[in-house]
Amino acid sequence: MNLRPLYDSVRFMAANTRFATGVHILVLLAAEPDKLQTSTNLAEHLHTNPVVIRRVLSSLQRADLIVSQKGPTGGSRLAKPSKSITLAEVYKAVESNPLFYTPDATSGLPGKVNVALDRMFVIAKNCVIEEFKGTTLAQLVKKVGKPAKK
Amino acid sequence: MNLRPLYDSVRFMAANTRFATGVHILVLLAAEPDKLQTSTNLAEHLHTNPVVIRRVLSSLQRADLIVSQKGPTGGSRLAKPSKSITLAEVYKAVESNPLFYTPDATSGLPGKVNVALDRMFVIAKNCVIEEFKGTTLAQLVKKVGKPAKK
DNA sequence: TTATCAGTAACAACATCTATGACTAACGAG
DNA sequence: CTCGTTAGTCATAGATGTTGTTACTGATAA
Numbered sequence: 071m072n073l074r075p076l077y078d079s080v081r082f083m084a085a086n087t088r089f090a091t092g093v094h095i096l097v098l099l100a101a102e103p104d105k106l107q108t109s110t111n112l113a114e115h116l117h118t119n120p121v122v123i124r125r126v127l128s129s130l131q132r133a134d135l136i137v138s139q140k141g142p143t144g145g146s147r148l149a150k151p152s153k154s155i156t157l158a159e160v161y162k163a164v165e166s167n168p169l170f171y172t173p174d175a176t177s178g179l180p181g182k183v184n185v186a187l188d189r190m191f192v193i194a195k196n197c198v199i200e201e202f203k204g205t206t207l208a209q210l211v212k213k214v215g216k217p218a219k220k
Numbered sequence: 221m222n223l224r225p226l227y228d229s230v231r232f233m234a235a236n237t238r239f240a241t242g243v244h245i246l247v248l249l250a251a252e253p254d255k256l257q258t259s260t261n262l263a264e265h266l267h268t269n270p271v272v273i274r275r276v277l278s279s280l281q282r283a284d285l286i287v288s289q290k291g292p293t294g295g296s297r298l299a300k301p302s303k304s305i306t307l308a309e310v311y312k313a314v315e316s317n318p319l320f321y322t323p324d325a326t327s328g329l330p331g332k333v334n335v336a337l338d339r340m341f342v343i344a345k346n347c348v349i350e351e352f353k354g355t356t357l358a359q360l361v362k363k364v365g366k367p368a369k370k
Numbered sequence: 371t372t373a374t375c376a377g378t379a380a381c382a383a384c385a386t387c388t389a390t391g392a393c394t395a396a397c398g399a400g
Numbered sequence: 401c402t403c404g405t406t407a408g409t410c411a412t413a414g415a416t417g418t419t420g421t422t423a424c425t426g427a428t429a430a
Contacts, residue, residue: 084387084416085321090337094323097333108406116323116330119389124408141397142405157340167386169319169348171235173244173266173419180266182364183247187240190307194351198319198344205340214332234385234418258375269420274377291428292374317417323388 088164091116092126093210096160099136100152100211106145126164133163152211158202169195238314241266242276243360246310249286250302250361256295276314283313302361308352319345 094116099107109120109127116123127146130136135155138146148155170191172184244266249257259270259277266273277296280286285305288296298305320341322334 084385084414086387087321087323088387089320090322090334093337094325094330094333097329101329109408110406115328116325118323120406121390121409122388124406125388128408138407139397140395140405140407141399143398144396144406146407170239171237172240173237173268175244175266178265179247179251179364180244183244183360184240186360186364187243190351190355194348197347197351201340201344201347210333210336214329214336234383236418238418259377260375270375271378271421272419274375275419278377288376289428290374290376290426291430292372293429294375294427296376 086165086167088126088129089161091118091122092130092160092164093157093207095123095126095130095146096135096148096152096155096207097211097214099146099148100207103148103152106139106143106147108145111145129164130160133159135159135163152207155207156203157205157207157210158199160207161199161202169198236315236317238276238279239311241268241272242280242310242314243307243357245273245276245280246285246298246302246305246357247361247364249296249298250357253298253302256289256293256297258295261295279314280310283309285309285313302357305357306353307355307357307360308349310357311349311352319348 095112098112098115109123113120113123127136127138131138131146134149136146137149138144168191170187172187172191173180175181175184245262248262248265259273263270263273277286277288281288281296281299284299286296287299288294318341320337322337322341323330325331325334
């Protein structure tokens with residue numbers, strides 16, 4: 071009896087990489103805490119477009135993780151020490167989507183199952199957030215090593 | 221200083237609901253363990269298309285959670301007692317995608333950050349799986365109550 | 371033999387994500 | 401004060417996933 075192939079688990083172009091991008095940005099900023107980095111500079115490091123960086127920077131700024139300055143000599147820097155920034159804050163700053171979704175059903179048995187599932191999904195998301203709370207930006211920077219000075 | 225609006229966290233049409241759909245199906249099958257349910261019947265309960273159900277059933281069958289039979293009087297039923305099926309098995313059966321993705325970067329500092337992040341993402345996924353291990357299908361069925369007999 | 375049902379392929383519709391160009395506002399340099 | 405640089409945002413294109421749907425094939429019981 072033939073079964074259909076597995077769903078591909080390969081990386082796809084439209085995948086959501088905001089959380090990882092946010093972490094990347096903060097790691098780069100943490101490397102030189104006193105320097106204002108431009109979005110163009112950050113974008114070059116991550117091989118992407120400055121607008122993509124600015125979108126994530128905007129979310130990080132909203133969460134008070136970075137400060138930005140316009141005009142020439144402008145750019146972005148960390149708003150507080152990397153020691154006091156956890157990956158959970160980064161996650162919550164850039165990602166507001168649920169981890170899982172339930173199909174449309176509000177009544178009958180499926181409705182009740184959805185309520186139960188949604189409760190579990192909240193717990194699962196909190197579990198992930200707790201996991202991310204365990205790592206500070208400073209710890210991550212230390213783990214990957216400082217970038218080579220030029 | 222104006223900041224862009226938050227990413228919408230509203231439910232969108234193309235959201236991945238396979239895990240929840242799989243749980244729904246198994247709950248319905250668990251309600252009458254000895255009866256073969258047709259995909260059309262299951263689809264009516266979930267207000268969706270029989271093919272959508274059969275796609276998920278196919279994954280569940282691959283994981284030995286259900287058995288199906290073709291032909292008239294055919295259909296699907298649980299392959300083992302609902303007491304011995306955890307939601308973690310359902311999750312792994314229908315969802316092979318990572319929880320998070322990293323942007324393209326394999327060298328330099330971003331490359332190292334990606335390695336560290338990917339490790340954390342695996343841990344986060346395992347954390348979710350452990351959470352789902354804590355609930356059996358039987359417990360879920362008991363919690364939502366048996367469906368009203370007609 | 372025939373009707374029923376699983377299994378699958380193919381396609382449309384819809385939604386998100388990144389990538390990109392264009393525009394506005396802020397702001398420092400001269 | 402003027403000008404160039406940079407953040408912040410909008411709009412759109414291209415790629416991709418997911419559901420919904422039709423159509424087809426194969427198995428199987430009546």
